[in-house]
Amino acid sequence: xxxxxxxxxxxxxxxxxxxxxxxxxxxxVEPNIKEWEKAGGFDPGLFKKAAxxxxxxxxxxxxxxxxxxxxxxxxxxxxxHGYSTGGASLGVGLCIDGSSYLILAGGTEEQKKEWLxxxxxxxxxxxxxFTEPQSGSDVAGFRTFARRDGSDYIVNGSKTxxxxxxxxxxxxxxxxxxxxxxxxxxxxxLIDAKSKGVTLGNRIETLHRGCAVEGEVFFNDxxxxxxxxxGGQEGSGFKQAMGVIxxxxxxxxxxxxxxxxxxxxxxxxxxxxxxxxxxxIFEFQNTQFTLADIKAELTVLRAYIDRCLANSLRGPTDPxxxxxxxxxxxxxxxxxxxxxxxxxxGMGYAHEMAISxxxxxxxxxxxxxxxxxxxxxxxxRSI
Numbered sequence: 001x002x003x004x005x006x007x008x009x010x011x012x013x014x015x016x017x018x019x020x021x022x023x024x025x026x027x028x029v030e031p032n033i034k035e036w037e038k039a040g041g042f043d044p045g046l047f048k049k050a051a052x053x054x055x056x057x058x059x060x061x062x063x064x065x066x067x068x069x070x071x072x073x074x075x076x077x078x079x080x081h082g083y084s085t086g087g088a089s090l091g092v093g094l095c096i097d098g099s100s101y102l103i104l105a106g107g108t109e110e111q112k113k114e115w116l117x118x119x120x121x122x123x124x125x126x127x128x129x130f131t132e133p134q135s136g137s138d139v140a141g142f143r144t145f146a147r148r149d150g151s152d153y154i155v156n157g158s159k160t161x162x163x164x165x166x167x168x169x170x171x172x173x174x175x176x177x178x179x180x181x182x183x184x185x186x187x188x189x190l191i192d193a194k195s196k197g198v199t200l201g202n203r204i205e206t207l208h209r210g211c212a213v214e215g216e217v218f219f220n221d222x223x224x225x226x227x228x229x230x231g232g233q234e235g236s237g238f239k240q241a242m243g244v245i246x247x248x249x250x251x252x253x254x255x256x257x258x259x260x261x262x263x264x265x266x267x268x269x270x271x272x273x274x275x276x277x278x279x280x281i282f283e284f285q286n287t288q289f290t291l292a293d294i295k296a297e298l299t300v301l302r303a304y305i306d307r308c309l310a311n312s313l314r315g316p317t318d319p320x321x322x323x324x325x326x327x328x329x330x331x332x333x334x335x336x337x338x339x340x341x342x343x344x345x346g347m348g349y350a351h352e353m354a355i356s357x358x359x360x361x362x363x364x365x366x367x368x369x370x371x372x373x374x375x376x377x378x379x380x381r382s383i
Contacts, residue, residue, distance in 0.1 A: 007306055008306065008310075009072065009306045009309045009310045009313075010072060011072075013069075014072050014073065014076060017058065017069070017073055017076055018076050018079075018080060020053055020054070020055065021053075021055055021076055021077060021080040022080050022083075022084075024049075024050060024053045024055060024080075025080055025081070025084035025086055025087065026084070028046065028049050028050075028053075029046070029084060029086035029087070029090070030084060030085060030086040032086075033085075033086045033089045033090075033210075033211065036089070036211035037089060037209075037210060037211045039211070040203070040211070040213075041166065041167075041211055041212075041213045042090060042093070042211045042212075044125065044164075044167035046093075046094070047094070047122035047125055048121070048122035048123075049122075050094060050122060051120060051121050051122035052122075054067060055077060055094075056094075056097070056119060056120050056121075056122060057097065057100055057116065057119050057120040058073035058074060058076075058077065059071055059072075059073045059074035059101070060100060060101075060104060060116055060119070060120060061104075064104070064112050064113065064116035064117060064120070065116055065117030065118075065119070065120035065121065066116065066120050067120075070313060071247065071251075071309070071312045071313060072309060072312075072313070074097065074101070074251060075250070075251045075254050075309060077094065077095065077097065077251075078095050078251040078252060078254050078255035078258075079254045079255060079257075079258040080258070081093060081094060081095050081255055081258075082254070082255035082256065082257070082258030082259035082262065083258040083259065083261065083262045084262075085262070085266075085354040087259070088210065088259065088354055088357040088358040088361055089210030089211050089212070089357050090210065090211060090212055091163065091208060091210055091211075091212025091213075091214075091361060092163040092164070092212065093164075093212065095251075095252070095255065096125075096126065096127045096128075096163055096164060097119070098128060098244055098245070098247075098248045098251075099126040099127060099128045099170070099172045100115070100116060100119040100126065101244050101247065101248075102128060102172055102188070102230070102240060102241065102244045103115050103116060103172070103190070103230065104116065105240060105243055105244055106188070106230050106231045106236065106240035106243075106244075107230055107231060108231060108232050110227070111190065111228075111230065111231075115170070115190070123169075124169050124170050125164060125167050125168050125169050125170070126168060126169065126170035126171065126172060127162055127163050127164060127165075127168055127171065128171075128172045128173075128174075128241070129159035129162055129171045129172065129173040129174070129191075129217055130159065130173075130174050130241065131159060131160055131161045132144060132157070132158065132159055132160060133158060133160050133216070142174060142175075142176055142186065143157055143176065144156070144157025144158065144159065144173065144174070144175050144176065144219065145157055145175060145176050145177070146175040146176070146177050146187065146189060146224070147177075147178070148177070148178075148226070149223075151225065151226050152223045152224060152225055152226060153175075153177075153189060153223070153224045153225075153226060153228075153229070154221055154222065154223055154224075155173070155175060155189065155191065155197075155219040155221075155222040155224055156219055156220060156221060156222075157175070157218075157219050158201075158216060158217065158218045158219065159171075159173065159216065159217050160204070160215075160216045160217075161204070161214055161368070162200075162214065162215050162216065162217050163212070163213070163214055164212075164213055165200045165201070165203070165213055165214065165215030165216070165217065166200055166203075166213060166215065167213075168193045168200070169192070169193050169194065170190060170191070170192065170193060171190075171191045171192075171193050171198070171217060172188055172189070172190055172191075172230065173188065173189050173190075173191050173219075174186055174187070174188055174241055175187055175188070175189055177234050177235075179234065179235070185234060185235040186235070186241075187229060187230070187233075187234045187235065187236070188229070188230035188231075188236075188240055188241060189224050189228050189229055189230065190224075190228040190229075190230060191219070191222065191224055191228065192224075193217075195222050195223070195224070196222070196223070197219060197220040197221050197222035197223070198217065198218070198219060198222055199217065199218040199220070200215060200216075200217055201215050201216030201217060201218060202215060202216070203215050204216070206364070207360050207363060207364075208357065208360040208361045208363075208364065209351060209357070209360065210357050210361065212361075242319075243316065245322075245369065245370075246316070246317040246318075246319050246322040247312065247317050247322075248369065249317075249322040249323070249325060249326040249369055249370070250305070250308045250309065250312060250317055250321075250322055250325050250326075252326065252329075252365075252369055253305055253308070253322075253325035253326050253328075253329035253330075254305050254309070254329075256329040256330050256332075256333040256362070256365050257298065257301055257302060257305055257329050257332075257333070259333060259337075259358060259361075259362065260294075260298055260301075260329075260332060260333045260336040260337070261298055262354075262358070263336055263337050263340040263355060263358055264291070264294050264295065264298060264336065264340065266340070266354060266355060267291070267340040267343050267344065267355070268282070268291060270343070270344055270347075271287050271291075271343055274345075281343065287343060290339055290343065291343075293339075294336050294339060294340070297332055297335075297336070298332070298336070301328060301329060301332055304324075304325065304328070305325060305329065308321055308322075308325050319378070320378065320379060320382045323370070323375040323378045323379050324375075324379060326369055326370060326375055327372055327375040327376065327379070329365075330362075330365040330366045330372065331366060331372060333362045333365060334359075334362045334363060334365070334366055337355070337358055337359040337362045338359065340355055340359075341355050341356070341359050
């Protein structure tokens with residue numbers, strides 16, 4: 001269903017970029033998945049290979065090492081990641097580019113020139129460190145603290161659910177700082193993952209048994225130069241982060257939808273070939289009705305996501321639009337995965353089948369980037 005032909009929001013240039021991205025996943029990712037799963041993680045060199053294809057930071061201006069594309073280019077990475085059977089095993093995988101857009105949106109000129117070219121080349125692998133063990137969606141509960149000490153900040157605390165933890169080189173981290181009036185505020189520090197006092201913790205074993213890695217990070221008296229304060233200004237960290245998170249919700253919604261479309265395509269192929277009681281599973285009316293419902297749901301959701309993408313080119317993402325996209329795409333994805341797995345029968349439960357990994361991965365999408373309940377609250381308050 002995920003056509004490489006231009007949809008109304010995509011130009012010919014976007015289509016060519018998509019073709020390259022799809023070829024990358026087919027040639028560089030899918031043949032290696034079984035090996036990476038046995039190793040317990042994918043090869044960090046995948047980022048540099050993606051850079052060689054010109055795929056990293058496609059939406060970053062050329063003067064900072066990017067392709068000079070737009071938000072649509074960035075979203076195509078997420079869509080093709082979702083539409084690849086290898087992407088289901090990678091988890092978030094290559095889709096951790098939100099931290100670079102955080103620097104683009106809120107960084108000083110010096111920070112952009114220092115870090116963005118490294119992102120584009122695959123030299124820097126970064127993941128935004130926001131969530132804490134005792135506080136996820138509730139940012140008011142963040143406790144990781146940065147105390148000013150001369151020309152440095154001293155950071156203490158911990159973060160969790162850090163994707164690709166062991167291979168990271170940079171951690172844009174939301175910290176709490178104290179203002180002159182004694183009140184605290186949130187800021188974002190660009191913390192070198194190799195700094196003294198930074199410990200990348202053990203891998204978190206999850207329901208999803210692919211080659212994705214999630215872990216914790218601990219900060220123990222970590223000294224961070226003050227010029228690593230994003231934007232050079234305290235008090236703006238949360239605003240900077242939320243602006244980018246709204247955009248990421250749209251891009252990730254596109255990934256969830258693409259994964260749903262892949263599940264649909266794999267299931268159609270499976271039921272057309274699998275026989276039971278003297279006929280293919282596809283010939284049963286129940287199967288056709290189930291697939292008809294899925295196709296209708298995905299077609300309607302595709303129209304909404306494409307509208308969101310078109311709107312993103314005109315200005316900042318509307319937070320409620322982002323919440324609707326994230327809520328409906330993640331809830332629809334899990335429902336689609338569950339029905340598709342059911343149509344695979346017992347084989348759908350086997351780890352060797354892509355639908356099995358897609359089902360387990362889809363479950364967390366209703367939680368991260370804001371739980372479904374948080375988005376319902378936000379949407380409800382906007383009414």
